[in-house]
Amino acid sequence: MLNPQWLRTFATLAEQGNFTRTAERLDLTQAAVSQHVQRLEERLGPLLIRRPRQLELTPAGHALLDYCMEVGAADQRLQQRLSEADAEQGEIGLISPGSIGLALYPQLLALQQAHPGLSIRHRFAPDREVLDAVLENRFELGLVTLKPDDPRLSVSRFAEEPLELVVPAGERVRDWRDLERLGFIDHPDGQAMAGRLLSRRFPGAPGVRSLPCRGFTNQIGLILEPVARGLGFTVIPRFARLAFARPEAIQVIEGAPAVVDSLWLLHRAEWPLSARAELLLQRIKASFPSLSAAG
Structure with missing residues (x-):
């Protein structure tokens, strides 16, 4: 491994373009600066072309400078990750299903x-990917719809989210024939969600697979757009419906029995949450009273 002090000297020399200024910047002697460069060149080959009043990097020198920048960035990331006590600086990673993600x-x-010092990294993902990401420490916080049973995870109830039957504004749904007339707008979880809700609302009906499919999208933020345009109905989690930009163009068909999913908060059980993650959860629950009540 290359000596970090040699790397710092080389990066400063490339920036300053002069041995004297580099020595002054680093509080070293010019002889020490030359020695650090010499040590690197013994390992890596020629790094500099020395001209009167000018230094030029060789291809190896440019490669080493890129490496110095990568090491510096990695060091900064490490310091950020280790500063867990600072609630207002550093990165927070949250991975969640799309519906709750749209609301959050x-x-x-x-x-x-x-808090401009925070960097929030958020990803939409299905349950399996959320579990893997939290277990592999790629995200500190995760939300899933199915409660996992893994001793490495701390799991707590975070919210409850009903499934909703959503139709174009002004439509009436009295029986299964109305759904056949409207047709189904499908999405990746559409068949499963519609099957769970419609089998309870319309017992004895042929099932969602018998309905005409009027469209499909895998973008959760777009599922309700064809519904709003009168092209069909869908079944979707409530938070996705609440995030839709044109609520006046759709309506929810209320009914019983309800189908309500729990959302579960995950993080690694072996260590406590960072102060940043605690701050995030505190703000989310304050902004969503329904989440706070369900937590």
Whole structure:
């Protein structure tokens, strides 16, 4: 491994372009600066072309400078990750299903605006990917719809989210024939969600697979757009419906029995949450009273 002090000397020399200024910047002698460069060149070959009043990097020198920048960035990331006690500086990683993610994302942005030192990394993902990401420490916090049973995880109830039957505004749904007339707008979880809800609302009906499919999208933020345009109905989690930008163009068909999913908060059980993650959870629950009540 290359000596970190040699790397710092080389990076400063490349920036300053002069041995004298580099020595002054680093509080070293010019002889020490020359020695550090010499040690590196013994390992890596010629790094500099020395001209009167000018230094030029060789291809190896440019490669080493890139390496110095990568090492510096890695060091900064390490310091950021180790500063767990600082609630207002560093990165927070949250991975969640799309529906709750749509509801949370504006709040995450508001938190970052209030604390510019934070960097919030949020990803939409299905349950299996969320579990893997938290277990592999790629994200500190995760939300899933199915409660996992893994001793490495701390799991707590975070919220409850009903499934909703959503139709174009002004439509009436009295029986199964109305759903056949409207047709189904499908999405990656559409068949499963519609099957769970419609089998309870319309017992004895042929099932969602018998309905005409009027469209499909895998973008959760777009599922309700064809519904709003009168092209069909869908079944979707409530938080996704609440995040839709044109609520006046859709309506929820209320009914019983309800189908309500729990959302579970995950993080590694072996160590406590960072102060940043605690701050995020505090702000989210304050902004979403329904989440706070369910937590």
